[in-house]
Amino acid sequence: MSAQVKFTLDETQIPKYWYNIAADLPTPPAVLHPATQQPVGPSDLESLFPMELILQEVSTEREIEIPEPVRDIFRLWRPSPLIRARRLEQALDTPAKIYFKYEGVSPAGSHKPNSAIPQAWFNKQAGIKKLTTETGAGQWGSSLAFAGSLFGIDVTVYQVRCSYDQKPYRRALMETYGAKCISSPSTQTESGRAALAANPDSPGSLGIAISEAVEIAVKNPDVKYALGSVLNHVLLHQTIIGQEAIKQFELTGDDPDVIIACAGGGSNFAGLAFPFLGLTLRGGRRRRVIAVEPAACPTLTRGKYAYDYGDTAHLTPLVKMHTLGSTFVPPGFHAGGLRYHGMSGQVSQAYELGLIEARAYQQLACFEAGVQFARAEGIVPAPESTHAVRCAIDEALRCKAEGKAETICFNLSGHGHFDMGAYINYFSGKLVDQDYDAAELASSLAELPQVAAE
Numbered sequence: 001m002s003a004q005v006k007f008t009l010d011e012t013q014i015p016k017y018w019y020n021i022a023a024d025l026p027t028p029p030a031v032l033h034p035a036t037q038q039p040v041g042p043s044d045l046e047s048l049f050p051m052e053l054i055l056q057e058v059s060t061e062r063e064i065e066i067p068e069p070v071r072d073i074f075r076l077w078r079p080s081p082l083i084r085a086r087r088l089e090q091a092l093d094t095p096a097k098i099y100f101k102y103e104g105v106s107p108a109g110s111h112k113p114n115s116a117i118p119q120a121w122f123n124k125q126a127g128i129k130k131l132t133t134e135t136g137a138g139q140w141g142s143s144l145a146f147a148g149s150l151f152g153i154d155v156t157v158y159q160v161r162c163s164y165d166q167k168p169y170r171r172a173l174m175e176t177y178g179a180k181c182i183s184s185p186s187t188q189t190e191s192g193r194a195a196l197a198a199n200p201d202s203p204g205s206l207g208i209a210i211s212e213a214v215e216i217a218v219k220n221p222d223v224k225y226a227l228g229s230v231l232n233h234v235l236l237h238q239t240i241i242g243q244e245a246i247k248q249f250e251l252t253g254d255d256p257d258v259i260i261a262c263a264g265g266g267s268n269f270a271g272l273a274f275p276f277l278g279l280t281l282r283g284g285r286r287r288r289v290i291a292v293e294p295a296a297c298p299t300l301t302r303g304k305y306a307y308d309y310g311d312t313a314h315l316t317p318l319v320k321m322h323t324l325g326s327t328f329v330p331p332g333f334h335a336g337g338l339r340y341h342g343m344s345g346q347v348s349q350a351y352e353l354g355l356i357e358a359r360a361y362q363q364l365a366c367f368e369a370g371v372q373f374a375r376a377e378g379i380v381p382a383p384e385s386t387h388a389v390r391c392a393i394d395e396a397l398r399c400k401a402e403g404k405a406e407t408i409c410f411n412l413s414g415h416g417h418f419d420m421g422a423y424i425n426y427f428s429g430k431l432v433d434q435d436y437d438a439a440e441l442a443s444s445l446a447e448l449p450q451v452a453a454e
Contacts, residue, residue, distance in 0.1 A: 005086060007248045009079040014071050019239040021274045021346060023062035024281040028349050029320035037451055040317050047218050048225040050126035056233040070118045077106045082248035088376040096399035097254055098392060100412045101245050101272055110414030111268045112143035112228055115237035119226045120147035130154045130223045132216045134209030137163050137336030138170025139414055140228030145179030155179040158212040161204035162332035169418040184209040191215050191313035203332040206340040211313035229265025230344045238271025246275055256287060258395050260410035262387040263291035264337050266344030268413035277355055289356040292387040296434045297330040299343045300351055300358035307451040308342055321348040325444025331434040333363050334422035335383040359391055362433040366390045367426040382414040383422050
């Protein structure tokens with residue numbers, strides 16, 4: 001147990017470029033305008049995003065430079081550590097080597113500031129003073145609130161109602177950073193009022209919250225919209241995770257055979273996995289790459305690969321992705337950041353190409369794994385991250401059964417310090433596995449838009 005545990009890089013080794021996997025993947029299906037179903041151009045997105053982010057969204061350049069002011073702020077917590085989970089290995093009695101990239105060291109406690117900081121900075125450069133967004137568990141909302149406080153930008157966050165109620169401390173964190181947090185669906189927007197009219201007791205969904213945030217941005221020229229996952233430029237920003245991990249593995253003497261991360265919209269999964277996939281796509285060795293999702297919102301394992309809207313009110317462009325249908329509302333399980341009906345187009349494309357695997361777990365098994373990890377390694381994972389922990393433990397036990405000493409790396413995308421209500425419910429026996437409504441899923445998929453491009 002005396003061997004090295006933590007592998008760190010100097011601040012000078014923070015990546016200077018984001019890695020863009022679009023340079024190494026086949027040309028993806030076009031993103032379509034919601035009204036005309038024609039491919040969108042930069043001008044179609046200007047009501048939502050500043051031009052620099054739009055250019056990143058459509059870029060096929062392999063490397064995109066990270067502005068120096070952004071890298072300077074990253075120094076507050078980056079590079080994040082790569083940690084060998086030796087005590088977990090011992091507890092499992094596995095020959096596998098288990099590593100995790102720990103993103104909970106950021107001020108907001110998750111990987112989300114990796115994109116919140118550059119998004120806020122590019123908006124600031126464009127003269128924007130107000131941003132609107134959505135959040136599930138609150139990790140993205142608190143991260144954008146943090147970024148807004150650094151750049152003097154007013155931030156309004158629409159938080160999915162069930163998470164708004166479940167996680168008051170996330171809400172308090174957003175308000176501490178100066179943001180306004182609103183329970184979604186709300187009465188402040190047309191899309192929110194429509195959702196409440198359809199179901200006054202709606203638990204909310206990320207699709208509904210996105211509709212509310214987008215509606216505010218579209219109707220107010222002085223407001224832009226910021227998204228915490230799904231879109232190409234968000235995944236691009238997160239690739240500093242995997243780039244750092246590649247450098248850190250050079251210090252370990254190991255090379256991961258299995259890469260694991262939880263997946264809701266795809267940001268933290270892509271952040272760790274895409275740089276490794278890039279090595280494979282450019283002729284390097286093949287690794288198993290596993291995206292782990294909740295069984296109650298199984299976008300990759302049960303969704304359809306089709307064009308769909310990113311929001312419930314159909315205000316956003318049509319993206320070809322794995323989807324459960326834009327009207328699908330998942331049950332209110334505790335991994336709020338994974339309660340999204342769609343998956344990133346780039347992650348979906350990688351899945352269709354057979355570059356990645358997908359696995360779905362119920363929440364009790366995930367919390368069991370989170371507790372086991374905490375008792376071995378001392379870090380309490382966020383409910384989203386427990387999905388990756390569950391998969392990593394299962395892979396380590398597989399290695400034990402097969403007598404294989406494989407190297408496993410997973411992304412611990414955030415700590416669970418603001419999610420202890422979920423752990424309280426788990427220990428008291430109040431936490432239960434929740435299944436999606438099969439009839440509702442069938443109905444939602446039946447309403448997918450008919451797109452000639454397919």
